[in-house]
Amino acid sequence: MKWNRMISFGLLLMGILLFAGCGSQAQPQEQETVSYTFTFANETGEDVVDLKLRPDETYDWSENLLTTDVWETGYEMPVTLTGELPESANGWQVQMTFADGTQAQWDGVNILDGGKTTFQANTKMEQETPDMQTE
Numbered sequence: 001m002k003w004n005r006m007i008s009f010g011l012l013l014m015g016i017l018l019f020a021g022c023g024s025q026a027q028p029q030e031q032e033t034v035s036y037t038f039t040f041a042n043e044t045g046e047d048v049v050d051l052k053l054r055p056d057e058t059y060d061w062s063e064n065l066l067t068t069d070v071w072e073t074g075y076e077m078p079v080t081l082t083g084e085l086p087e088s089a090n091g092w093q094v095q096m097t098f099a100d101g102t103q104a105q106w107d108g109v110n111i112l113d114g115g116k117t118t119f120q121a122n123t124k125m126e127q128e129t130p131d132m133q134t135e
Helices: 002-020
Strands: 034-043 048-054 076-083 092-098 103-109 116-120 124-128
Parallel strands (some): 034 116
Antiparallel strands (some): 092 103
């Protein structure tokens, strides 16, 4: 009799857990895969050995985006981000590590397809949207 109660209780508990798991859950919204290509210009006066991005401080930094060992000052570099990119209300953060080991961070960088951002010494930057560019 004692075993029957334990088995009945176990079956009842399993049924409750199974029923609880059958509720309808909100399906995640489908996100569009995007591909942005933009230009970064290094006018910092320093050669860069590491370049990382993130939407804001709640995210980890990306892997190093450089395709060469050193991104020399005075040069531009195309950057492409592809995938499901999070929205960033206040712009993205960019972190550079220079050849001498020092680092700089820029906040509020707008990532726009076809845009250009020029990074300057003392963490200054200039941004051009595709509509602002002149040929």
